[in-house]
Amino acid sequence: MFYTLLRHGWLSFVRAHYFERSLGIKLLFGFVIFISLWYLFMIGLALPNLLENLFPEQYPHEAFFSLLLFVYGSELLARLFFQKVPRQRAINYLHLPVKKSFLARYTLIRSWFSGYNFFLLVFLVPFFMRTLYGPVSPEAFRNALLGCFLLSALNHSVGMVIKTRTAWKPSTLLAAGLLIAGLILAGYFFLEQLMAFSGQLGLALMKGNMWVFAGLVAVIGFLQLTIVQGLVKSFYTLSDQSAKSTEASLSGSFMEKLLAKVPVYGIFWELEWKLITRNKRARNNFYQWPLMLPILVYLFVYSPGEAFASMTPILMLFLGSYGINHLQFAFSWESRFFDLLATQNMSLQLFIRAKYFFYSLMALLQFFILLPFILWLNPDVFPLFTGLLLFAIGPAFCLLFFSGVSNSTRIDPNGKSFFNLEGTSGRLFISVLSIFFTLVPVYIVAWLLPMETMMGFSLAAGVTGLLFIIFNKQWVQAITNRFERTKYRNLNKYREK
């Protein structure tokens, strides 16, 4: 039975529709993983030299051990945000004659194979090979590696305990918040002591201190038992759909009412707003854009000056960030109910135009929030920012809509927010990348204009953007026609679950 469940888990991975769809995405995905692991390996090889330079009075492994708590603290944080508890896989077996405790143990064991438990080894093995195996002893190498692996296992256990809790009481959440705040403050005020403790822990692991190893194993064992109990309880929540019914309490917000009042486009704007605020993946996308603001502020505190050409694609990406982020999946966001839209008494052209205006307004809103900072910190870049904003709203958005017509992948807007490959494809990657190349003709025009290059670029980008904005009705119509031509293929693909 255990083997069967493992096999089903593997099949659900390799038969996931985003893997089936495109060879390009498989290659891209594999390449990104390979490159990431390669970088990690190379960092492991190069870090001893760096640590030698930074902390000349210490051995590299001692310097690393003094940072051990921070490394594993960050790893735990990453797990809390990104690592998935594979309990969802158990839901299809709950009605079968399989004990819940068996499923819980299976889910737990399945989680041991998570990449999070092993990825640091890619870095640690070359690092300890260089700093411990030869310079200290093979035993020290083995002990340190095993000890670090146990720290990963401890993080895994803590993460799983937190994630398998079905509900957190507000008082527990408050206590957890205070604990985290306390730890951060302690880290700030007692940095040296923490580093010293961390160093001692690392050395104890390296020397194979039995008490430290036994303590770690005991804590991990206790937590693993707690996880099994938590998992069994969480299965009841999984099968009880009504447990989610409180989700819809955010009814009729001010924004929804306001958008609904807008003539002609209001009905679609209200729908768009609900789509982005009521679905996990779309919502996360939405809440990311305020995070872009500090980056933008940073970018123009260090004035682009002569090096502006290399910064403009990134700047444009940030200025249109929310729209670009969202519109790269244009039409796929609605894929789950496009059959409805296709049969309703509505104009597709109006629908697309409403979408375009909505995201243009979002980009403008983002810009107006930024404006006081621009004028205060570096007013010289105002023309460049304005030109690139118009360019983002103009040709960049147009290109995204245009490529959106070809992207017929179905996505669940309420799906998970991080590392969700649904809707991505090699074609999508290329089309987003091609936005950068649309700036090339603008550079050429800028160099031809009889004025300073940055001003010429700002002017050329702004005018191009304005032209696209003015003639939006025409290009939206062209996109509508294109969508009508590919409608059957797209709708067919949207229906594929």
Add this chain to the structure above:
Amino acid sequence: MTKIHIESLQKQYGQQIALDIDQLNIEQGQLVGIVGNNGAGKTTLFRLLLDLIEPTKGSVLINEKPVAGNNHWKPHTGSYLDEGFLIDFLKPEEFFHFTGDLYGMTPKAIDERLELFSRFMSDEILGQKKYIRQFSTGNKQKVGIIAAMLVQPELLILDEPFNFLDPTSQILIKRMLKQENEARHTTMLISSHNLNHITEICTRIILLEKGKIIKDLTPESGDMKEIEQYFSVNAE
């Protein structure tokens, strides 16, 4: 006034013919039941009628104008085939108002019309503070059917409307369909696996097998036994 005319309609997936209808006319006000086993082509027919898939050949005409690539039929057509006809992050009230608004209904008219469905909804749909995705399959089905009927269409297309509904709701929906058909002469196309439901309300029954129409009859003609026999023979 809604008339449907189907001419040499064929839908093929690879080598497999999903639907192949030489000719079919459906007159205004007919309540047509489409029956057939799984894979007979019922949903394919509905999707072709709603211009959701492209015919391999032939055409569907509504009021003598082709459906494919046109929108003339949309203002007076209501339909519900599956969950792809629901916006699952809306609450039912919001969904009904969204649909009604697209068809030019005022909020007041939508609310008045919804009152007619109050028994069918049996206090489980409105005011629940839940998104459609959080409803049971049966209640999702009810939301879809109500949204399709809400706009008082001249042509109503429902795929397996009795599925997932409790017996009371099945009786209520049959009654509502019958009333709507008689009062407004709405042309209706309804598919179902349940012969009893179909024979009870439909004025015409079309039996599909492997994409072809093999029977086209009326319950009054007394040929219903043929259909019952067809299904029982297939089960043996």
